[in-house]
Amino acid sequence: MSNNNSIIKIEHLSKSFGDKVVLNDINLEIKRGEFITFLGPSGCGKTTLLRLLAGFLRADEGTITMDGKDISDMPPHLRPLNTVFQRYALFPHLDVYDNIAFGLKLNKVPSDEIEKRVRKALKMVSMTDYEDRDVNSLSGGQQQRVAIARAIVNRPKVLLLDEPLAALDLKMRKDMQMELKEMHKTLGITFIYVTHDQEEALTLSDTIVVMSEGNIQQIGTPTDIYNEPTNSFVADFIGESNILNGMMIKDCEVSFIGHTFECVDKGFGEHTEVDVVVRPEDIYIIAQTDNAKFTGKVTSCIFKGVHYEMFVETDNGYELMIQDYNPFEVGSTVGMFIKPSDIHVMRKERTCNTFDGTMLSPTSVEMLGAEFECRDCGLQAGDKVRVRIDFDKVDLLDDQEDGTLTGEVHFILYKGDHYHLTIKTDAGDDIYVDTNDIWDKCDLVGIAIAPDNMRITKRI
Amino acid sequence: MNGLLKFSTKRSNWAIPYFIFLLIFVVLPLVLIVVYAFKDNSGNFSLQNFVKFVSQPEAINTFIYSIGVALITTMLCILFGYPAAYILSNRSLNRSQITVVLFILPMWINILVRTLATVALFDFMRIPLGEGALIFGMVYNFLPFMIYPIYNTMQKMDYSLIEAAEDLGAKPSKVFWKVVMPLSMPGVMSGIMMVFMPTISTFAIAELLTMNNVKLFGTTIQENINNGMWNYGAALSLIMLIIIGATSLFSDSSEAASDNEGGLI
Numbered sequence: 001m002s003n004n005n006s007i008i009k010i011e012h013l014s015k016s017f018g019d020k021v022v023l024n025d026i027n028l029e030i031k032r033g034e035f036i037t038f039l040g041p042s043g044c045g046k047t048t049l050l051r052l053l054a055g056f057l058r059a060d061e062g063t064i065t066m067d068g069k070d071i072s073d074m075p076p077h078l079r080p081l082n083t084v085f086q087r088y089a090l091f092p093h094l095d096v097y098d099n100i101a102f103g104l105k106l107n108k109v110p111s112d113e114i115e116k117r118v119r120k121a122l123k124m125v126s127m128t129d130y131e132d133r134d135v136n137s138l139s140g141g142q143q144q145r146v147a148i149a150r151a152i153v154n155r156p157k158v159l160l161l162d163e164p165l166a167a168l169d170l171k172m173r174k175d176m177q178m179e180l181k182e183m184h185k186t187l188g189i190t191f192i193y194v195t196h197d198q199e200e201a202l203t204l205s206d207t208i209v210v211m212s213e214g215n216i217q218q219i220g221t222p223t224d225i226y227n228e229p230t231n232s233f234v235a236d237f238i239g240e241s242n243i244l245n246g247m248m249i250k251d252c253e254v255s256f257i258g259h260t261f262e263c264v265d266k267g268f269g270e271h272t273e274v275d276v277v278v279r280p281e282d283i284y285i286i287a288q289t290d291n292a293k294f295t296g297k298v299t300s301c302i303f304k305g306v307h308y309e310m311f312v313e314t315d316n317g318y319e320l321m322i323q324d325y326n327p328f329e330v331g332s333t334v335g336m337f338i339k340p341s342d343i344h345v346m347r348k349e350r351t352c353n354t355f356d357g358t359m360l361s362p363t364s365v366e367m368l369g370a371e372f373e374c375r376d377c378g379l380q381a382g383d384k385v386r387v388r389i390d391f392d393k394v395d396l397l398d399d400q401e402d403g404t405l406t407g408e409v410h411f412i413l414y415k416g417d418h419y420h421l422t423i424k425t426d427a428g429d430d431i432y433v434d435t436n437d438i439w440d441k442c443d444l445v446g447i448a449i450a451p452d453n454m455r456i457t458k459r460i
Numbered sequence: 461m462n463g464l465l466k467f468s469t470k471r472s473n474w475a476i477p478y479f480i481f482l483l484i485f486v487v488l489p490l491v492l493i494v495v496y497a498f499k500d501n502s503g504n505f506s507l508q509n510f511v512k513f514v515s516q517p518e519a520i521n522t523f524i525y526s527i528g529v530a531l532i533t534t535m536l537c538i539l540f541g542y543p544a545a546y547i548l549s550n551r552s553l554n555r556s557q558i559t560v561v562l563f564i565l566p567m568w569i570n571i572l573v574r575t576l577a578t579v580a581l582f583d584f585m586r587i588p589l590g591e592g593a594l595i596f597g598m599v600y601n602f603l604p605f606m607i608y609p610i611y612n613t614m615q616k617m618d619y620s621l622i623e624a625a626e627d628l629g630a631k632p633s634k635v636f637w638k639v640v641m642p643l644s645m646p647g648v649m650s651g652i653m654m655v656f657m658p659t660i661s662t663f664a665i666a667e668l669l670t671m672n673n674v675k676l677f678g679t680t681i682q683e684n685i686n687n688g689m690w691n692y693g694a695a696l697s698l699i700m701l702i703i704i705g706a707t708s709l710f711s712d713s714s715e716a717a718s719d720n721e722g723g724l725i
Contacts (some may be wrong), residue, residue, distance in 0.1 A: 001581070054623075054627060054628075055626075055627075056623050056626070075626070075631075076623070076626040076627050077626045077627070077628075077629045077631050077634075078628055078629075082628065083623075084628045085620050085623070085624060087618075087620060089620040089621050089623065089624040090624075091620065091621060091625075091639060091643075092621075092623070092643070093642045093643055101507050102625070102630075102638070103628035103629050104628050106628065106629045106634060106638075108631055150628070151627075151628075154628065154629070337501055
């Protein structure tokens with residue numbers, strides 16, 4: 001089966017726990033020998049995906065193919081892959097040597113070969129001479145090394161790593177990252193890595209799979225993901241970024257924060273609403289204002305070690321994050337410009353809320369599991385309708401009782417001069433809201449929509 | 461007044477009542493047993509009581525018989541209790557806490573009441589009382605003490621260890637023998653202590669369930685003391701104490717080897 005270079009193929013994989021959909025129709029191909037990382041915030045389904053690959057869980061739907069063989073229903077002990085667990089999961093009743101030899105003994109490998117391979121694995125993780133140690137006497141980092149040795153000693157085709165460095169301190173984590181990368185090169189096997197740490201993912205991976213809420217958001221190399229995020233979620237999750245509303249005027253010309261910029265993106269059409277991403281290190285900041293593209297006032301300046309992180313309020317009221325090696329005094333007026341190649345334009349996923357509903361009477365509509373008042377626009381009860389509401393026309397209320405329905409703030413995106421919120425209603429629908437008010441994630445809110453702000457059309 | 465306040469607020473002084481309690485009810489009786497055991501009837505120091513025990517085949521036989529009964533009871537308790545604890549702690553086999561409570565429920569009832577009820581039940585079903593009934597009664601009475609500590613260790617077991625074993629190629633039976641079994645040993649050890657030690661010295665169950673036909677070591681001690689032979693009774697008690705002490709030492713050392721805390725003790 002070496003006619004193609006993919007080792008694992010995941011097709012239409014879905015998994016729910018009760019009512020909660022954890023993975024939703026995942027399709028993914030993993031190349032032989034690559035270092036692939038599943039990256040996402042907690043609860044995005046990355047660990048579930050890894051556990052499905054290891055065989056600890058069974059998928060509700062879909063198949064996992066490895067080397068052309070369907071392994072979806074294969075129990076874990078028959079799968080040719082090994083796992084490094086987040087909390088190491090070393091056997092406390094066995095010493096280091098027996099922990100590492102566990103898999104080899106089960107496979108009836110002759111004892112002299114076991115000894116050779118265990119020693120080699122220990123050498124690989126720089127733990128020579130630790131054979132007889134009790135695993136409980138080892139430090140976290142050492143336990144993690146033993147856990148890695150225990151997995152690689154079996155020569156799996158694929159190594160699964162479930163946030164293996166999450167429990168280590170920063171310095172140790174950095175060292176282990178380098179060692180893992182080195183190990184991946186030496187072993188030449190496929191590494192599938194799960195983490196919520198975007199920096200770790202960028203450092204280690206050949207390919208990153210960005211996940212959110214059970215869906216794959218983007219698959220790409222670290223540079224792709226960083227420089228060309230496909231949507232605002234990825235842009236926000238990977239690194240720091242300024243995400244702004246913009247308008248594509250024509251090819252290679254985009255307007256945002258009240259100015260028109262040259263850019264390198266094409267094919268969005270003319271006068272199309274878009275999201276614009278500018279990384280904070282890509283905005284050049286200078287003391288002179290004469291030949292700057294636009295100007296603003298520094299509102300804060302914090303030393304971050306290598307660079308200074310500044311917030312600048314532009315003359316037309318947008319707030320931008322800027323990173324520069326030189327500090328600028330708070331309150332000072334500065335000039336800024338952005339290179340065309342540093343402006344990244346993304347198609348907007350949506351430009352307004354769209355819900356399907358049913359008219360209950362000429363002046364009320366049922367949607368999102370609640371009844372809303374609306375203006376009479378000549379429709380009859382029972383008509384199937386589509387309702388469109390602009391992001392800034394949804395009212396959020398502190399008191400849940402005051403709203404027509406209630407929801408929870410699920411995701412917050414700062415867009416330079418306002419917040420773009422995703423509100424998850426109790427029924428599980430998403431409502432997108434633009435607001436200047438500050439809300440926190442997980443705030444419970446009441447949602448109201450004024451009758452005049454609904455644009456209702458009949459569904460055909 | 462100030463001194464009293466100081467005395468009563470000092471943390472370590474709070475232990476004094478317990479210390480006195482221990483002294484009166486544990487240390488003093490132990491000392492008395494040792495002193496009595498090494499004295500003859502007229503109060504002179506002698507080894508006469510131990511010589512009597514060694515030279516009397518009847519006492520030694522009862523002693524060996526008691527240990528035998530205790531061993532069989534313990535074995536049977538492990539045999540029935542281990543699978544029960546395994547099933548109770550296994551998520552896929554048992555999801556409710558109620559079953560656990562049901563297994564522990566007999567512990568809430570006084571041991572004498574339970575035994576008397578067993579006697580009545582045996583009478584009703586016309587099953588003759590005797591050795592079989594004795595073993596049944598012992599196992600029935602002490603089974604919860606075996607199940608609970610094992611259940612406890614199994615419940616606390618890190619599930620990722622089982623997954624790790626599977627991941628490394630262990631089929632379910634291997635997972636059990638190589639991981640679950642060794643990791644549940646501290647629980648088994650606690651269970652043995654909870655069952656073996658009290659069964660050596662029981663006499664009520666033996667008296668009731670065998671109509672006094674089978675004599676256990678506990679009964680012998682009780683008879684001797686009832687008949688005013690304090691010194692001999694004390695010597696027998698001391699021998700039993702040493703045996704029990706030996707078992708606890710044995711299980712202590714095996715427990716120290718593992719960090720996984722056992723059940724009730």
